[in-house]
Amino acid sequence: MKHIVTLLVENKPGVLARIVGLISGRGYNIDGLTVAPTHDPEVSKMTIEVPGDDRVLEQVTKQLNKLIDVIKVADLTSQRFFGQEMILVKVAAGPDQRRGVLDLAEIFGAVVLGVQSASMTLRLADRQERIAEFLELLKPFRILDVSRSGLIAMPADGA
């Protein structure tokens, strides 16, 4: 099972290496990772997707909590949370296919970033399931390139 772990960490050099090193050094995998400063420039927030059973995740969060630069660790998997990801996708679409791609973009709320003679570049920010559906439906047009931001997440309740 995939767990979504968020961390508040000191925004200092080497902190990312410390966290990634701890997770990989103890034999756990990382499926996705995002990191950026919060409204407090001294603090960064990370969202990490870690596969593993509950016991593995309990050990991961305990180990992360021991790091001096880690302020707070939360495993969001057991609670209600918002999880969003952004993608940029370039599809092969000449003049004849543009209408079809635009229809899909409209249905999913994707934004057209650019149109080229034989391709279109779109942006979509949504839940990961919706993004998977969108990419599946774009397949017939032939996907040329995808950039994914990785998941960012926040609990639905509480402070």
Added chain:
Amino acid sequence: MRTGAQCVIDGLREAGVKTVFGIPGGAVLDLYAALYRAPIEFILTRHEQGAAHMADGYARASGRPGVCIVTSGPGATNTVTGLATAYMDGIPLVCITGQVPSNMIGNDAFQEADTVGITRAVTKHNYLVRNVDDLPRIIAEAFKIATLGRPGPVLIDIPKDIQRAKTKAVCTGEPELRNYKPTVRGHPKQIARLAQAIQTAKRPLILAGGGVIAGDASAELTALARKASIPVATTLLGLGSFPETDPLALRMVGMHGLVAANQAVSHCDLLISVGARFDDRVTGKVSEFAPHATIAHIDIDPSAIAKSVEVDIPVVGHVKHVLEDLLKLVEPKSHPEWLAQIAEWKEKFPLSYDRFGGRLPPQFVIETLYRVTEGSAIVVTDVGQHQMWAAHYYLYREPRTFLSSGGLGTMGFGLPAAIGAQLARPDKRVVVISGDGSIQMNFQEMVVAVEHRLPLVVVVLNNRHLGMVRQWQAMFYNREYSASVLKPKGRAPNEKVSPPCESDYLPDFVRLAEAHGAAAARVCRPEQVEPALKQAWRERERPTLVECLVEEEENVYPMVPPGASLSEMVHSLA
């Protein structure tokens, strides 16, 4: 205005540091210049690994953080084994490394290494100092982190320009660690549950680990065991946390544990682990560990709890405080049947060994050492068979009297750690128990013991093999002694050993010790052991190496084969 180097030395003094170990080099010349005039005892080691182990031994013997200062690049990388050793066993160290000047970092400069990158996985925390104004705070923080919660090594990497830069910054009062606040007081509800479990248990058992010693909780542990009549088994690092001469003592548990201790684990109905982390060498097969027991675990480190063994009553907190709170709730109890059962196991399965008809059994040496020292020494071991015999045949009565690399199992730890221990505890005598394999891994530090007139007794159990490797090869690899024989066939003429101790091996440890300025003796028969050890024990001004040519193929028993449960102990080579 102070220089960065001066801030470091002042920071050490403010932290109460009296002794520093290390070797200078280009990137720490400024630190050493500041150290030159400081009222701090400096111990020049002969290898940076020795410096790290000495700081470690100093910390284990005294409870105060050990400090070493080494240069950049190879100086720093040489400390890695020492840091990893301390990290695994939870020993407070502060290691200060020089770094190339800030503007050269990343340029593959002379003696440059990414020290914080390399040591990240073997330190509790590390710093690369980028601004001299941060230095006073970082030094104070490092000592706090090293000692707070589960102790551990902290490394501070200081570029040369930062050591020379000037600052007005000072660190007043205790530094605030906003993110690191270990739980000290145990949860009252969990402590009450544990007290209740003790009240109803018929076959309770305490498993005491290194945390009892680190947490200075031996008195509380002993009081609890006696009040509620609970027998106490210890891990290797827990030796000395409970007096082994006490009738309630079961002594060491685990792979080479005593039968009574392992049987008690397998039959108890309540196992209270105090500051022990259920290492695989302790548990044997995890699924069959303490199969009938409710398991309680007291530990300062939340990540130690339920890491390998499922726990029914977790108590996160400082062992000393938790045991104090627990003592107030626990009523006096007695368990005559359980203690009778344990007495029967002790009676039926005592430690025993083959006398080899006049040749020298290694166990006999340790027994004699115990007698000669009257059990009063601080014993420091290396790693291997001799380490287990040191655990079996010497009785530890006080905390901080058995120092050993338990978690990492670092051969070469013993001699430098003993030097650190002797400097920390001039009021005690320190004995090294080592093997012919281990002692060669850091022998160069013998010079330091000679230089500082430390009266170490260094007992080398020489079996001409990497004994523990050979034992596993004998038991599990068809007696094919691949690369475990330290006995060359043709001996060089200048390495001949005089009769009656003739034997093919290298080096001549007696002459090696003498070349370093130490006294030395060689024994190969039981009746020679006591006089040689007594002579060494009388020495007050210099170390003495006592080389004991022991039986070559003796094995450590009892033994739980790897992967087996603690109830399946082997007592001889089948």
